[in-house]
Amino acid sequence: MSKSREFILVIFIGAFISFIAGIVFNKSICLFINIFGLPCPSCGMTRAYISLGHLDIKKAFYYHPLFWSVPLILLGYKNKKIIYILGILFISVWLVRMYLYFPDIEPMKFNNKAIYVRIFNGLKNIIK
Template sequence: MRFKKLTKQQLKDFLIPTVGILVFSWYIIHIVGSNTRCLIRGTIGIPCPGCGLTRAYDALLHGHILEAIYYHPLFLLPPIIIFILLFRKHPKINNIYNNDKLWWIIIGLFLLVYILRMVLMFPDQLPMQFNQEAIIPTIYRNLIK
């Protein structure tokens, strides 16, 4: 993917609402008492494509590689992506960074793994459990009482 350089105003126009939404979401999730750090799962109750990454890294740090793969089979991709983004100015890394096919493959892998995990594990198997404590399910339960 080729990204244009953002002007300071464009960056400001993006960051202010984004930070506002994140702070608001964090605040709401903690008022409702959600048991997750994931804004998507804490808001709508459904796991996001990244659900399980934190548990995977925790398992890896404890030496449990198979458990890490279980929690999220693509747990090694985010650090690689961050490395590419941080060092994209280097000529060799820049070639990787500008490879549109690579980015589409990564997006496709995440979507494929997400769909498979939703079919095989949702709604009752970790880490793809439905969050009953999330904002929208809580509001829904209160409305139908």
């Protein structure tokens, strides 16, 4: 199997798992927030594209200021330099958004029903 087919397969498997997690947890389709409780670096991307689809560019930038970079990632996934630069940019924007908005403002809300949060709280209650 070629590298590009493997890449596409991984994306589809991740999307399927995320979709199932969204149904089970009834919160978000993001595996990261459903497992850890924290928003992921691409949190708000779906809402940004929905806003863009409604031609509300200001709201799209609010939900995720890097929504425009996804086509660059998809087109340049073989170019490591582009991926590294965009990865650093995503993490930088994520840190700023976590500082400004976490844990109470959408889309940077904390998920109290996340798997690790439930496990931690259960262990904390047992230890008491």
